[in-house]
Amino acid sequence: MSFFGFGQSADIDIVLSDAETRKKAEHKSEDGRKDKYFLFYDGETVSGKVNVTLKYPGKRLEHNGVKIEFIGQIELYYDRGNHHEFVSLVKDLARPGELTQSQTFDFEFTHVEKPYESYTGQNVKLRYFLRATVSRRMNDISKELDIVVHTLSTYPELNSSIKMEVGIEDCLHIEFEYNKSKYHLKDVIVGKIYFLLVRIKIKHMEIDIIKRETTGTGPNVYHENDTIAKYEIMDGAPVRGESIPIRLFLAGYEMTPTMRDINKKFSVRYYLNLVLIDEEERRYFKQQEITLWRKGDIVRKSMSHQAAIASQRFEGSSNPERSKSQHAEDEDTS
């Protein structure tokens, strides 16, 4: 029998089975702080133990069941009450009863589908987490453990360059070219700006990377633009026939892969903005979307077999046979 104020309570602790070996990834939280979380890929198994430690040893803890959930959800900041769960798995660990002493429960969610990458943005958050709950009549005791999911891709089969002639009639004609339309997060943008006609007095030229986060649907669509990078590529006045090279290393900037219409709730897209500024501070610009994708690291022996399979799930050409033999090669060289 528990009396008001002297009731038994418990602390819950979730420990992953591969906590020693699993890699962690940095992820920025809503308030801007960077924390490290265990990194998972699509298809990997999530397993571990739930430790329920009684606060007052010797006293019983009556409960309505102990369970653990694996949840993937999208939270729109303007609509905090409604969480959109796109992955929801549950395992019952104990039927309603009582705990007479601290106890540990094993759990395993096998080959969990994690279709989207974890994302914390200006108006929306997509997160994955484990939640262990000891249900009680009056108030549940629960504990959450956040994880981070990365979605991997490989070199796309089709990756055409972007080449276009733009301008203002009789004033400014340029031809811009970027070597690819799809770049991975550690890639380099190689390009050039070729001047065909220059009748204005240009002072300098820069290329900006703009991240656009789109939330909402229909008439309530909201775009949040954020300039991730500003990179000056030319200082001075160009003339006809001049070519200005572009070499922009993406690894130095904090970016995510392009996310299109995630669960029909939000998108995160990236644009290159070429800006020319004249002597009277007038700005002439041309925006062009690029697709960003995340490249998987080289498959190493120490990675779990699940992760090896998971990193093979990508768009474009893949040869599971080749990767398996590489895996075998790593073992042989040891």
Add this chain to the structure above:
Amino acid sequence: MAADAIADTRRLFTKPQNLNDAYGPPSNFLEIDVSNPETVGVGRGRYTTYEVRLKTNLPIFKLKESCVRRRYSDFEWLRAELERESKVVVPPLPGKALFRQLPFRGDDGIFDDSFIEERRQGLEQFLNKVAGHPLAQNERCLHMFLQDESVDKNYTPSKVRQA
């Protein structure tokens, strides 16, 4: 998966530049000067005019060199026309200085040398900003102001294309 570790960052192929283009006169030559203020008239009918001299190689201007005289109210007219006819955000003119036109001032009011110099500079800045604007260059009023003998306030607004 290991093969493509280092990205190819070599420059893209570019056509070599024509030497005439590289060393010849640039296609964006446009110089406007506002100078030589002159006060004309007598008594209360006096006003100051300024010389507006233009030199250019832009094809949109009919004359490659021109020189006209304009007074402050002509600049006001131009500003109003551009605001109405074009989508340009027109920069401000130097002040109207109505207070200088009041009587019993210790100085020469609107004919004071330092005031005229300040105004001259402001007018020059204004014209340089405006005349280089690709959209303003399409307005008939700008060309009339810069290159016609006199400003015809009864003109018909229209767009100017390549001369």
